[in-house]
Amino acid sequence: MEALFELIGAPDSRIGVNERDGLVFNHYINTDQSNYSQLGWHTDSLRDVFYGQKILPMLNVGIHLDRSTTDNGGLRLLPGTHNKGIKTILFHKMYLGNKPDENEVGLNVEPGDLTIHDGRLWHRVAQSPYVGAASRRRVMYVPIITGKLIQRTQESKPKFYQRFMSFTNK
Numbered sequence: 349m350e351a352l353f354e355l356i357g358a359p360d361s362r363i364g365v366n367e368r369d370g371l372v373f374n375h376y377i378n379t380d381q382s383n384y385s386q387l388g389w390h391t392d393s394l395r396d397v398f399y400g401q402k403i404l405p406m407l408n409v410g411i412h413l414d415r416s417t418t419d420n421g422g423l424r425l426l427p428g429t430h431n432k433g434i435k436t437i438l439f440h441k442m443y444l445g446n447k448p449d450e451n452e453v454g455l456n457v458e459p460g461d462l463t464i465h466d467g468r469l470w471h472r473v474a475q476s477p478y479v480g481a482a483s484r485r486r487v488m489y490v491p492i493i494t495g496k497l498i499q500r501t502q503e504s505k506p507k508f509y510q511r512f513m514s515f516t517n518k
């Protein structure tokens with residue numbers, strides 16, 4: 349993991365074990381009663397804005413636990429949206445919309461694969477067309493961050509978009 353610090357290049361790069369959102373574990377499954385089967389368009393860097401911080405370099409390292417192919421939903425990225433500046437982060441798309449984008453790119457991953465995305469990149473998680481076990485997708489994200497320490501505690505609120513998810517996913 350530490351070998352990846354070079355990709356940010358800042359001297360205080362570190363793994364955000366208990367800072368900001370810390371390690372994120374996402375578990376998607378598509379059933380009649382699912383609350384979490386997809387995730388709308390967003391950039392991870394918007395959370396800096398919510399914390400009242402300047403947007404700083406950040407990488408999210410995904411550790412994929414399930415096989416996931418583009419025909420079974422999964423992560424969709426908009427290449428080139430990570431280095432266009434603040435306007436792109438704020439306004440390139442509508443936050444939390446679920447509509448596919450003609451330029452989006454999906455991933456094919458095997459269990460144990462690592463992926464890295466820049467915190468400023470627009471991305472979403474598409475819903476699986478399958479239901480039940482075939483739709484299950486589990487992925488952990490380890491953030492590599494820089495800048496001021498904002499420690500997560502038991503009192504910390506859920507991630508900002510999780511608070512809105514129950515109605516954006518219906």
Ligand SMILES: O=C(O)CCC(=O)C(=O)O
Nearest residue numbers: 372374387392423473487
């Ligand atoms: O599940 C994924 O692959 C991405 C999740 C995500 O974008 C996030 O938790 O910020």
Ligand SMILES: [Fe+2]
Nearest residue numbers: 390391392471
């Ligand atoms: Fe994200």
